[in-house]
Amino acid sequence: GQQVMQIPQYQHVQEGEDFTTYCNSSTTLSNIQWYKQRPGGHPVFLIQLVKSGEVKKQKRLTFQFGEAKKNSSLHITATQTTDVGTYFCAGPSFRGGSNYKLTFGKGTLLTVNP
Amino acid sequence: KAGVTQTPRYLIKTRGQQVTLSCSPISGHRSVSWYQQTPGQGLQFLFEYFSETQRNKGNFPGRFSGRQFSNSRSEMNVSTLELGDSALYLCASSLVPGTTYEQYFGPGTRLTVT
Numbered sequence: 001g002q003q004v005m006q007i008p009q010y011q012h013v014q015e016g017e018d019f020t021t022y023c024n025s026s027t028t029l030s031n032i033q034w035y036k037q038r039p040g041g042h043p044v045f046l047i048q049l050v051k052s053g054e055v056k057k058q059k060r061l062t063f064q065f066g067e068a069k070k071n072s073s074l075h076i077t078a079t080q081t082t083d084v085g086t087y088f089c090a091g092p093s094f095r096g097g098s099n100y101k102l103t104f105g106k107g108t109l110l111t112v113n114p
Numbered sequence: 115k116a117g118v119t120q121t122p123r124y125l126i127k128t129r130g131q132q133v134t135l136s137c138s139p140i141s142g143h144r145s146v147s148w149y150q151q152t153p154g155q156g157l158q159f160l161f162e163y164f165s166e167t168q169r170n171k172g173n174f175p176g177r178f179s180g181r182q183f184s185n186s187r188s189e190m191n192v193s194t195l196e197l198g199d200s201a202l203y204l205c206a207s208s209l210v211p212g213t214t215y216e217q218y219f220g221p222g223t224r225l226t227v228t
Contacts, residue, residue, distance in 0.1 A: 031214055042204060043157070045216040088157065101170050102147070102217070104157040 002027045002093035006105035014113050019076040021108035023089035030092060032065055032072045037107070038085040046074075046087075081112050115141060118207050118220035126226045132193040135223045139186050139207030145169075146188040147217060148180060151202040160203075163188050164211045192225075200227045 003026040013019050023032065031050045035043040047056055049065035049072060056063045062075045076083055086107040094100045119138045127133050139146050148160040159172040163182035180190040186207075192199055202224050206217035 033216065035219075042219040042221050043206075043217075045218065048214065048216060050214070090157075101159040101162075101172055103159070104149075106156040 002091070002103055004089060004091055004103045004105040006089060006108055008108055009106065010109045010111075012111045012113065013079050015081060016078050019079050019083070019110055021074050021087050021089075021110075023072045023074075023091075023105050025070045025091050027093065028069050030069075032069075033090045033102075034063060034072075034074055035088045035090065035104075036085050037088065041085075043088060076110075079110070079112050081114050084110060084112050086110070118205060118218050120203075120205050120220040120223050122223060123221060124224045124226075126228060127195050128228055129195055129197060131195050132191065133195060133225060134189055134191045135203055135205075135225075137188045137190075137205030137207075137220060139188070139205075140218055143207035143209055143218070144186050145208045145211045145215070146182055146186065147206045147208075148188070148190050149204045149206065150174070151204055151222070152200075157204070160190065162211060169211055195227045197227050200225060 005024045007022050033048045034046040036046055037043045047063050052069050053067045054065040060077045064073045086109045088104050088107040090102050090104045092100045093103050121136045145164045147162040150158045161180050162170040166182045177193045182188045202222045204219050204222045206219045208215040208217050
């Protein structure tokens, strides 16, 4: 079945440093979503990318969807302590007709040293 | 607008028992999905309900079941609990089913099986 891999699994940075997490799918994705989960919290939707090569920005966060729609990245510029959490990518996997499920990567845990 | 609510928030059960978890979606949202989150396996899709019908199902044994009511509220049931069922169970709602709709997660139910 479809696999969604994320690297790195963990990333520790000093406040002010940049951070990037990568997401790779074994199959072409129609779209990809990114979520953030703070420690002790629940996943919160960040953004969705749909088009090949799409780039979207949210303040210090930059999201990219690869040309082949099999990979994506999230880059945070000048990290802050509020960026701490686990970042997940998620892509749909179809199993025929309208039968699908959203497959999440294992996530990248970001910790920030103030 | 109130967010997704889940009850109970914490639960301790013994092996062999059964448990029922409840989820109330955001008002107006008609699709409800359930996920199991564990440190080892990450976020795994259990099933999705829409219009009181199960639309999609993940790769979990038949001990895991669910249902949705006419007001879109959903319940999931786990029978004959095993130690490995200890996890955070998350419910997520979206307007309608579909891979392009962002999901709003509830705070989760932390289930511990002893």
